[in-house]
Amino acid sequence: MKTLKYLTIIFASIIAIAACDRYLDQDPYQEISEEMSLSTDRNVQAVLVGAYAAMNNQNLYGGLIQTISELLAGDGEIQFVGTYSGLRQIFNKETLVSSNENARATWLQAYRLINICNNVLSALDVVNQGNKARVEGEARFLRALIYFDLVRLYGNKTYIDGDTDNNQDLGVPLSLNPTRGNPNAFKIPRATIQQVYDAVIEDLTKAANLLPLTNNYYATKGAAQALLARVYLQMQKYALARDYADSVIRSEQYSLVPNYADVFNQNEKTTEDIFVNKFTPQTRFSAMTEYWSVPQYGGRDGDIDILNGHLNLYPTGDTRRALFFNGNGAMRSGKWNNQYGTVVIIRLAEMYLIRAEANFRLGTAIGDTPLNDINLICQRAGLGPNYYTTITLSDILLQRRLELAHEGHKLHDVKRLRMNVGTRPYDHPKLTLPIPAREIQAYLPVVLVQNSGY
Numbered sequence: 001m002k003t004l005k006y007l008t009i010i011f012a013s014i015i016a017i018a019a020c021d022r023y024l025d026q027d028p029y030q031e032i033s034e035e036m037s038l039s040t041d042r043n044v045q046a047v048l049v050g051a052y053a054a055m056n057n058q059n060l061y062g063g064l065i066q067t068i069s070e071l072l073a074g075d076g077e078i079q080f081v082g083t084y085s086g087l088r089q090i091f092n093k094e095t096l097v098s099s100n101e102n103a104r105a106t107w108l109q110a111y112r113l114i115n116i117c118n119n120v121l122s123a124l125d126v127v128n129q130g131n132k133a134r135v136e137g138e139a140r141f142l143r144a145l146i147y148f149d150l151v152r153l154y155g156n157k158t159y160i161d162g163d164t165d166n167n168q169d170l171g172v173p174l175s176l177n178p179t180r181g182n183p184n185a186f187k188i189p190r191a192t193i194q195q196v197y198d199a200v201i202e203d204l205t206k207a208a209n210l211l212p213l214t215n216n217y218y219a220t221k222g223a224a225q226a227l228l229a230r231v232y233l234q235m236q237k238y239a240l241a242r243d244y245a246d247s248v249i250r251s252e253q254y255s256l257v258p259n260y261a262d263v264f265n266q267n268e269k270t271t272e273d274i275f276v277n278k279f280t281p282q283t284r285f286s287a288m289t290e291y292w293s294v295p296q297y298g299g300r301d302g303d304i305d306i307l308n309g310h311l312n313l314y315p316t317g318d319t320r321r322a323l324f325f326n327g328n329g330a331m332r333s334g335k336w337n338n339q340y341g342t343v344v345i346i347r348l349a350e351m352y353l354i355r356a357e358a359n360f361r362l363g364t365a366i367g368d369t370p371l372n373d374i375n376l377i378c379q380r381a382g383l384g385p386n387y388y389t390t391i392t393l394s395d396i397l398l399q400r401r402l403e404l405a406h407e408g409h410k411l412h413d414v415k416r417l418r419m420n421v422g423t424r425p426y427d428h429p430k431l432t433l434p435i436p437a438r439e440i441q442a443y444l445p446v447v448l449v450q451n452s453g454y
Contacts, residue, residue, distance in 0.1 A: 038123040038180075041131060048120050048135055051142050052218065054113040056277050056284075059105040061345055063287025065149055066408025068102065070304075072431055073411040075422040077310035081330075082291070082303030093421075093430040098454045104436035107154070110146050111175070111186060117143040118178040118185075137210030141219035141227070144203035145345075147172070148231055151196040153433045156451045158415035158426065159193055161236035170449055171196035187446045190435075197235065204228045213253055222253050223275040226346045229354050234416055242358030245351040246367040248274065254348040256380055260319050263347065265338035274346040285339035292406065294327035298339035305330040306406075313402060319382035320402055333406045344407065352377055353400045360393055374399050429453025 037043045055061050071080055071091040080091035086102035089095045096103075120139040127135050150172045152158075157169040174191035176199065191199075208224035229244035248254070255271045257263050262270065269276055279286045285298060293299030306324055311331060314321035323334035336343070356373035359365055367373075371391045377399055378387035388395060397417065400409075413419075415426045424431060434454040 038119060039126060041126060041128045044120055044123045044127050045131065045135060047116060047123075048138055051113060051116040051120065051139065053283070054109065054116055055142055055146070056279070057109050057113075058284065058287035058290070059102070059109040060113065060146065061277050061343070062279075062284070063289075063291055063343070064102060064106055065153070066288065066343075066406075067291050067304075068106070068153060068433070069408045069411040070406055073414045073421050077307055078406075079305040079307055080303060081305055082300060084303065087291070087303070090433075093424070096430055096434065096454075098434040098437035098440075098450065100434065100436075103433045104438060106433075107150075107436050107439060110150050111173075113146050114143055114175060115179055115186070118176060119180060122178045122180065133210040134212060134215070137207040137224070138215075138219045140203040140207040141211065141224050144200045144207065144224075145227060147174070147196055147203075148200045148227070148234075151193060151200075152234070152412050152415070154435060154451070155193050155196070156432060157193060159197060159235050166194040166197070167192055169193045170451075173448070174199055184446075187443050189446060190449055197231070200231055201228070204231065213251070217269065217276065217278050219275065220253075222248050222251055223346060225251075226274045226351060229351060230346070233354050233358065234412060236416065238358035238361045241354050242362065242364070242366055245354040245358070248351045249348070249355065249367060256348055256352075256376070258380070260381055261323050261334070263344065263349075264323070264335040265341060267338070267341045269342060272348045273342065273344055274348060274351075276345055277343040279340050279343065281340055286336065286341070286343050288336040288343050289339040292333050292336040293339075294332060296327065297337035299336075302328040302330055302332060304333070306333055307331075310405065313398070315383065317382050318402070320405070335406060349377060349380075349403055353396070353403060356391075357393070357396050357400070360391065360396055370396060377403055 037047050058064055067087070068090055070078060071087060072093065074091065080088055082088070086100050089097065089100050090102060117139040121136065124132055124136055155169065155171045157165065159166055169192060170190040171193040172190055173186060173188045174196055175186050175188060177185050179185045204224050204227055207219065208221055208228065211219055211221045211224055213221050225244045226248045229241050229248065232241035232244065254274060257270050257272045263272055289297060289299045291300070291303045294302045311321065311324060324331050325334050326332070352373045355367055356370040359367075360370040371388060374391055374396055375386060375388055379385045381403070400413070411431065414421055415431070418426045420426065421428070421431060429452045432451050435448055435450050440448045440450060
């Protein structure tokens with residue numbers, strides 16, 4: 001992997017640090033040497049803004065990470081019909097190869113983001129005391145966010161609670177040091193899945209204690225706690241998942257938007273948004289719009305069709321079903337029709353779903369009963385205040401599937417719940433991305449073990 005002698009950061013953002021909205025001032029990009037960019041409080045914070053720009057990239061949370069999850073697990077509910085050969089490989093699975101351009105692009109951009117975060121964390125000594133906690137918390141949050149998705153997409157197995165194989169199965173290289181003065185910082189073997197999860201939890205736990213309650217479009221205490229809830233749910237550690245989700249709900253920093261459709265296609269954050277990407281004409285358009293929408297809204301010709309296998313899951317009167325629309329001869333997701341607005345990464349409805357599932361599995365009612373939490377989600381979907389009179393685990397999982405459809409959760413739920421994708425079981429090799437072949441060569445003489453099936 002090419003090392004990063006120069007960090008791509010936003011020169012104009014140095015001035016914008018003191019402004020209310022750092023997020024909007026990210027152009028023009030400039031190349032600034034690490035020594036210069038990490039020498040003062042203002043410059044370190046400018047580099048941190050660059051980390052958000054890296055996260056915003058189309059190959060990460062600009063849309064590709066979410067789309068890969070949906071395509072790998074989308075058999076029977078969606079169909080990829082676009083011309084992008086890499087995405088077609090991912091959807092078809094059996095044709096997915098180690099030279100896939102999307103798998104490599106996500107890997108490279110992810111480690112670029114990690115390196116920026118590592119550089120910020122290495123320069124905390126020059127950050128003013130009044131900014132230091134927030135700066136450290138934001139960098140740790142972003143590093144945890146991307147490592148969590150890297151290990152879920154490239155790790156050769158899924159995390160299973162209590163399974164000792166977590167300590168042997170391979171995750172991804174775990175680099176916690178910057179490339180500054182060390183051109184081989186990233187040339188390390190793959191860490192175990194357990195080691196990556198441990199690092200993610202350590203970063204998020206510290207971030208939750210460092211971050212403020214409000215922070216404009218940047219990471220907050222609530223965002224760190226919400227991501228911890230998501231991480232612990234993936235690990236099947238339900239008590240911790242429940243408690244962190246409950247903390248976010250009880251913080252009263254967020255509230256459900258009354259109309260489901262109003263969660264999406266917004267220019268600014270809503271009350272439900274815990275962590276979002278924001279796209280402006282000065283940055284680039286949303287890749288979610290590019291992949292999921294049609295030219296009418298700034299997308300392509302319609303790369304992803306929504307099939308009846310998904311649409312038929314919704315009950316009559318469900319306003320979530322009404323959000324789908326016919327565009328260019330097929331049904332489309334209506335969530336991504338704003339190319340220069342927000343793309344939600346974490347929102348409050350997910351916390352209610354996590355709390356409901358965890359409480360149900362544990363036979364508890366921390367915060368509220370699973371029945372009440374799920375009925376709250378259903379009421380917002382137009383199904384009335386008492387849609388369920390009794391609740392089962394299958395009901396909860398169905399509501400999760402409908403509420404969070406096409407937001408990047410599908411593959412990870414398939415693996416967590418040990419489901420099949422068509423005839424492929426959750427641990428099928430082709431439900432895991434390959435380690436990019438060119439990176440395996442670039443790491444030499446360090447051995448970067450390839451995933452099975454590639």
